[in-house]
Amino acid sequence: xxxxLEKIDATTVKITVSLTEQExxxxxxxxxxxxxxxxxxxxxxxxxxxARILEQRVGKGAVIEHAINDGVPGWYGEAVxxxxxxxxxxxxxxxxxxxxxEEGDEGIEFVAVVEVRPEITLPAAADLVVEVAPVEVSNDDxxxxxxxxxxxxxxxxxxxxxxxEGDFVTIDLTAxxxxxxxxxxxxxxxxxxxxxxxxxxxDAVTGLTAGGSATFVGPLAxxxxxxVPADIAVTVSAVKTRELPDADDDFAQLASEFDTxxxxxxxxxxxxxxxxxxxxAMEAREKLVEALVAATGEFALPAKxxxxxxxxxxxxxxxxxxxxxxxxxxxxxxxxLRTQILLDxxxxxxxxxxxxxxxxxxxxxxxxxxxxDPGAFIQQIQEAGQIPGVIADVARSKxxxxxxxxxxxxxxxxxxxxxxxxxxxxxxxTASEETVEAINAE
Numbered sequence: 001x002x003x004x005l006e007k008i009d010a011t012t013v014k015i016t017v018s019l020t021e022q023e024x025x026x027x028x029x030x031x032x033x034x035x036x037x038x039x040x041x042x043x044x045x046x047x048x049x050x051a052r053i054l055e056q057r058v059g060k061g062a063v064i065e066h067a068i069n070d071g072v073p074g075w076y077g078e079a080v081x082x083x084x085x086x087x088x089x090x091x092x093x094x095x096x097x098x099x100x101x102e103e104g105d106e107g108i109e110f111v112a113v114v115e116v117r118p119e120i121t122l123p124a125a126a127d128l129v130v131e132v133a134p135v136e137v138s139n140d141d142x143x144x145x146x147x148x149x150x151x152x153x154x155x156x157x158x159x160x161x162x163x164x165e166g167d168f169v170t171i172d173l174t175a176x177x178x179x180x181x182x183x184x185x186x187x188x189x190x191x192x193x194x195x196x197x198x199x200x201x202x203d204a205v206t207g208l209t210a211g212g213s214a215t216f217v218g219p220l221a222x223x224x225x226x227x228v229p230a231d232i233a234v235t236v237s238a239v240k241t242r243e244l245p246d247a248d249d250d251f252a253q254l255a256s257e258f259d260t261x262x263x264x265x266x267x268x269x270x271x272x273x274x275x276x277x278x279x280x281a282m283e284a285r286e287k288l289v290e291a292l293v294a295a296t297g298e299f300a301l302p303a304k305x306x307x308x309x310x311x312x313x314x315x316x317x318x319x320x321x322x323x324x325x326x327x328x329x330x331x332x333x334x335x336x337l338r339t340q341i342l343l344d345x346x347x348x349x350x351x352x353x354x355x356x357x358x359x360x361x362x363x364x365x366x367x368x369x370x371x372x373d374p375g376a377f378i379q380q381i382q383e384a385g386q387i388p389g390v391i392a393d394v395a396r397s398k399x400x401x402x403x404x405x406x407x408x409x410x411x412x413x414x415x416x417x418x419x420x421x422x423x424x425x426x427x428x429x430t431a432s433e434e435t436v437e438a439i440n441a442e
Contacts, residue, residue, distance in 0.1 A: 003079035010300035014113050015091075017079045021099065021106035027071035028099075031063045064098055068108060076112050086117035086344070088302045115302035122345055123295045125406035130287045134411035135276045137269050145268040146247060149255055154242040162207045163239045165193035169205050170238040173198075175220060175230040182225055187237070197221065198232065208236045281422040284409055285400045291407075292342045301337055309333045344392065347399035354394045359387075362394050402429065 001023055006014040032051050035058060044053065055063065072093060080087055091114035099106040156168055163169050169192060173185040190197055192205055200218035208214060213235040219227050245251050252264040310329050314320045346352075360378075367377035381387060401423040409417040 001075060001078065003082055005083050005085075008113070010118050011088075011115050011302045012113065013085065013116050014111060015076070015079050015083065015085075016096075016109065016111050017075055018097075018109045019075065019107050024067060024071065024099070024108055027067040028063065030070060031066035035063060035066060060100075068095055068098070068110075072110060075110075079112070085114075087114045088117060088305050089115050089308070115304055117302075117341055117344060118300050120296050120299055120341070120345055122292060122342070122349055125346075125350065125403040128288065128291050128295075128403065128407040130284050130291060130404065130407050130409045132280050132283045132287060132409065132411055132417060134413060134415065134417075135273060135280055137272045137276065141272045141276075142265055142269050145272055146265065147244070149268075150244040150247060150251070151242060153251070153255055154244045156240040157243050158210075158238055158240050160210070161239065162209050163192055163205050163236060165202075165206065166241070167192050168240045168242065169208075169236050170240075171205065172235045172237065174233045176233075177225065177228065177230050182230060183220065183223065200232070201234065204232075204234050205236055208239075210236055210238050212236050277419075278422060280417065281404075281419050284404055284417070284419060288400055288403055288407065289339050289342065292346065293338065296342065299338075299341075301334055301341070305337060306330065306333050309337075340396070343396035343399050346403055347395040350399055350402045352395045352398045352402060354391050354398070358394055358398075359391060362390065405429070 001020075002018045004016045006016070008014055032054055036054055039054065039057060041053060041057060044050075051063075072095070076091060076093065091112040093110055093112045095108065095110045097105070097107070097109035099108060159167075169190055171185075171188055171190055173183075173188065174181060175183045190201070190205070193202055195202055198218045198221055200216040204214040204216045213233065215231065215233045217229050218232055220230050245254070247261060249260045252258045252261045256264050256267070258264045258267065310326060310333050311320070313329050313333075314322065314326060317325075319325050363378050363381060364374045367374040370377065372380075381390060404419060404423050405426050409419060411417050
């Protein structure tokens with residue numbers, strides 16, 4: 001098999017693949033075998049029909065078509081690997097020569113046009129400088145977490161006053177559209193100010209006392225009329241406030257394994273610090289991508305990939321004619337693809353490999369997020385042909401960690417930042433490589 005490459009533009013190539021009669025013989029033999037197993041010809045058992053008889057019955061063209069349809073995906077994949085291409089999306093394939101189309105030539109030839117990853121050059125990870133906010137746990141941070149914990153142990157107490165933000169109200173709701181009742185809810189508890197029920201509800205109930213009523217117009221949140229404006233009547237039957245337990249040693253013993261409030265606060269400070277460190281690592285990853293974008297500047301993106309993603313997004317939202325939203329979605333899609341390309345190149349530059357156990361861990365964690373059985377989830381991913389995409393996602397995630405281990409990470413005050421508790425160390429990479437080699441050797 002021979003393959004020739006022609007560059008159409010920065011992100012599109014044309015591959016011309018030629019195969020000889022001998023090279024396509026296995027595909028033709030399989031085509032004869034498969035067609036023969038489905039055709040009934042008097043005097044012959046299925047699968048035992050001679051090729052010449054099959055050609056008389058179904059035509060040689062049908063056999064050739066079957067062989068090409070079966071063979072082209074594999075031949076295309078071999079050509080991509082041989083030419084060391086990184087395709088994005090599916091190729092447009094045209095068969096330009098079939099057996100017998102040229103006298104004395106029983107081979108085939110096809111052309112594949114496909115978008116590929118643009119060629120970009122990244123700076124060495126060790127040359128990158130990433131600046132992040134420092135991890136500083138204030139007394140306010142500790143008090144915020146302590147208040148949240150006290151709220152979990154708080155009790156609701158009825159009050160005889162108008163409802164205000166933070167109060168809990170017991171309400172009855174009735175929604176009508178053009179005079180017809182669409183929905184009704186009774187005895188529902190709602191915390192004023194959360195805004196998680198119906199737009200306009202907070203303003204309507206604020207200032208109402210028990211027994212008070214109000215009407216407003218707001219979009220329904222669910223059901224057949226979700227998003228449709230409705231006339232909503234709300235009646236408050238009770239107003240309650242949450243009384244918090246005193247922050248003292250007794251509370252510490254009630255709400256935790258600690259004996260004193262000071263011990264509990266110390267633990268809350270540690271928790272806040274851990275969360276801020278995780279957030280700092282996330283910020284470092286974002287700043288790393290920003291540094292790569294700044295270092296590479298603008299580069300061409302596969303246009304058809306962008307167009308397809310934007311079209312599917314707008315079609316799902318039924319907003320294909322919304323040009324303003326199209327521009328917004330297009331910009332987001334371009335940013336996401338640019339980031340993906342940069343991280344793919346980074347993974348390649350750093351020779352990132354994804355071990356089987358890393359892939360399985362990723363899939364198991366993903367299944368938990370969806371509340372799905374891990375085995376069923378992994379099988380679904382496999383059947384959908386999405387494993388290569390998942391491997392790429394894992395590789396990109398590892399690439400950011402690999403790069404940050406080598407980069408200079410400092411806070412806005414110029415102090416070095418140690419992210420090893422989150423992203424690991426260079427020594428971890430060596431240990432991981434040794435594990436992969438050991439697994440491969442078994």
